[in-house]
Amino acid sequence: MSLILSRLVTPLIASVSLVLPTSSLAADRMAGTTPVAVTEVVSGLDEPWAIAFLPEGGVLISEIDGRLLHVQNGAVTVVKGTPEVWESGQGGLLDIMIPRDFSESREVFLSYSKPMRGGAGTALGVGRLEDDRLVDFQDLFVMAEGSRKGQHFGSRIVEATDGTIYLTVGERGEREAAQDKSRANGSVLRINRDGTIPADNPFLGDDVLPALWSYGHRNPQGAALDGQGQLWVNEHGPQGGDEINLVAKGANYGWPLTSYGENYGGGRFAPQTLDGTEPPAHQWTPSIAPSGYAIYEGDLFPELKGKHLIGSLKFDYISVMDPASWQEEQWSWPETGRVRDIALAPDGAIWFLSVGEGAAYRIAPRD
Secondary structure (H helix, E strand, O other): OOOOOOOOOOOOOOOOOOOOOOOEEEEEEEOOOOEEEEEEEEOOOOOOOEEEEOOOOEEEEEEEEEEEEEEEOEHHHHHHHHOOOOOOOOOOOOEEOOOHHHHHEEEEEEEEEEEEEOOOEEEEEEEEOOOEEEEEEEEEEEEEOOOOOOOOOOOOEEEOOOOEEEEOOOOOOOHHHHHHOOOOEEEEEEEOOHHHHHHHOOOOOOOOOEEEEEEEOOOOEEEOOOOOOEEEEEOOOOOOOOEEEEOOOOOOOOOOOOOOOOOOOOEEOOOOOOOOOOOEEEEEEOOOOOOEEOOOOOOOOHHHHOOOEEEEEEHHHHHHHOHHHHHHHEEOOOOOOOOEEEEEEEOOOOEEEOOOOOEEEEEEEEO
């Protein structure tokens, strides 16, 4: 990758720097039976949230305070033209999605907490990246109701194999809203690239949100496609009961009717499974606070093919899981402090963002 250089930052952002990947900076670690180098590539980040790769070799990194950083050819610059964000609690500038046709369209999709009457809501927008500026940025989806609660924005963006877009939305701390099909709270949405509604969405009747794809989610902060094009999400439970869900069209994932976790203040949710709802493919109790999600399909790590990689914000590790058994291997190193995002580079390397370290790291076989 061209951005792993020794030059430091542009005058635009003096606190962030690129790091020269020498042996003193690339510590030896084990990923299963594979010796790996974990290399710090970008340091000095302030609450990084998402990382996405550009076809020309650079990366974009979002910070929750609203900055979008473009890292390429030995420079870190702040992209102009990003939307105003409501930075409070978990709200701010959140996910980034680079579509497959970026080389032609130059489009960059962003999710963020949008200021609105009543507080803020999850929003999805798109602009064209030209000379480190987002041109003609416009919203494609905005929650209808704002809230001053600072939690549960969801906000992961995934491009489906058919070119439509999935957006995860947290229930914003309003539990019952996750069962209300007229609202976006606690859902996975599906829209076309221009913001219109796909004709085959499951809920197109009166008093139902037409963008709705699935509902009954709590706070889905990780999302990824597998090799068959299926959408998986991970989501935060209450006290325990963090979940991995294989998302099906029109399905109800149960929140707050059912959960493996415990209610804040005491008391279990009962029953743990309920007719008409989908049980999780996997659940963690105690909670690990799952966030970034990637399903490995690269070539650098043949033994990881098809495995799920999920960051833990609470226990500071990367969870590596085989969906055939959901047995968990934990990559826990000094670098994995509050792993917020995981992304697969075009060369097959694994990158992750550490909130605890304020840095972006690259994992590759030691050789």
